[in-house]
Amino acid sequence: MPKISALLITLNEEDNIASVIENLHFADEIVIVDSFSKDRTIEIAKNYPNVKIYQHQFEDFTKQRNYALSKAKFEWVLFLDADERVTKKLKKEILETVNSKNPADAYFFYRKFMFKDKPLHFSGWQTDKNIRLFKKSKAKYTEERLVHEVLCVNGSQGKLKNKLIHYSYQNYHSYKRKMLSYAKLKAKELYNKKVEPNPYHYYVKPLYKFIHGYIIRLGFLDGRKGLTICYLNALSVYKRYPFLDEMIKNSKKGF
Template sequence: MPAKLTALLTCKNERANIGPCLDSVASIADELLVADSGSTDGTLEYVRRRGDCRVIEREYRTAGDFKNWAIPQATHQWVLILDCDERVTPAMAAEIRQLLAGEPPHDAYWMGRANHLMGHRVHYTDWARDRLVRLFRRDLGRYEGPSDHGNVCVPTGNYGSLRTLLDHYTLWSWESYLRKFDRYTRVQAEQWHAGGRKPSYRRMLISPPLRFFRDFVLHRGFLDGMVGLQISMMSAFYTFMKQARLWELHYGLQQDEVEPEAIAAAERRAA
């Protein structure tokens, strides 16, 4: 008997994305489980109108924490985790269907992602080397590692790989990405700070250009033209901002520490 599959989608305010994502996986999923963390844009209303989804809700702290809460609530023994900006291609659906029709030899499966920048497929840079564990046995797989960029691990160490790629519409605008950028850099700096890591002049100076060189030259981002240039530049800036925010946590001063008399005078005038 074929193994049954729960497709687990995590979301918050994904009204534009969630429909195509659900449609892409509906043909192979025995359960569509939507884990929402406070949508206010009509996402949940749309999901409930569909009638083919089960909804669970909880506040969001970090990606790994949220997904580890949701995974055990899947009904079936196999789980496929998707973000709403991802799409299961027909080729991937066929591969997963064939895999689960028999007895899968592994407990978890790596899959590559075909990433897109504002609709343009990225063939080079680090984005083209993107691989994640997303298909796994429910009772074994849990997220480990950095809270917003961890990956699924299984204690057996029994991993396989899918041949097909998952479509990932990584970002449609820099505005939307920069909101995530703010959270990612803050969370990473907070983790470093909590672990006792100190700011480093050398890392702040050297790491960003090295990151640009890796993406644009070593990983041949220049072959993606303007798309590759933008990704390489943003990756370098991301590397810089993680270091800058760590410095902020250690040495940043607040305004009321620097000019308390000016603040008090302004408040008196306002009163």
């Protein structure tokens, strides 16, 4: 029977780490690559004998994920975020898939976005999907993207039917911090591409992000939850450009 390496990258995930490790009990190994957490993440993870822990300095999500891939022992990889959970039905589907006669080389998972403990039905998340299960020899995260990283698959792709649960939003301030950290990495990505911000970036792009999520993708049907998520997602788009402008100014000063 094919074996599965479950991979996680973590930073200060003491609220999630025990739950996600226990959720991945069906994997043949669990590998954690931690960015030197300052909370109890590592202390808690060490309580689980089936977990291998590595600490690696964080540069960007792509490098961190590729480093974790290098530590996987088995061909089949299940790569989750610490705030994601596999349901019983999805677990069954994963095991049936890797044990099937002619599986694809990689599989997309649709995700159900949770606003605290309640599902968000619209706001752009209704078609959210990522590749989470794949053959190690057939895939690598593309190095051009530093955040919202993309897995490049040299082979066939499929989709699983059952959704992955995504507990991304715990409270306003933690989600805002996450969006601002994404904005900083996106600014670095744009800086590497020699993009220079202009009024279109500052006003049109964030406004479109909000309208797209709240109106076109029906975020208003999610009520106050949808308004909050669409605002913070648009804020992340806006904030990348002051960060980018600061990088450009510092480079001209020789910093």
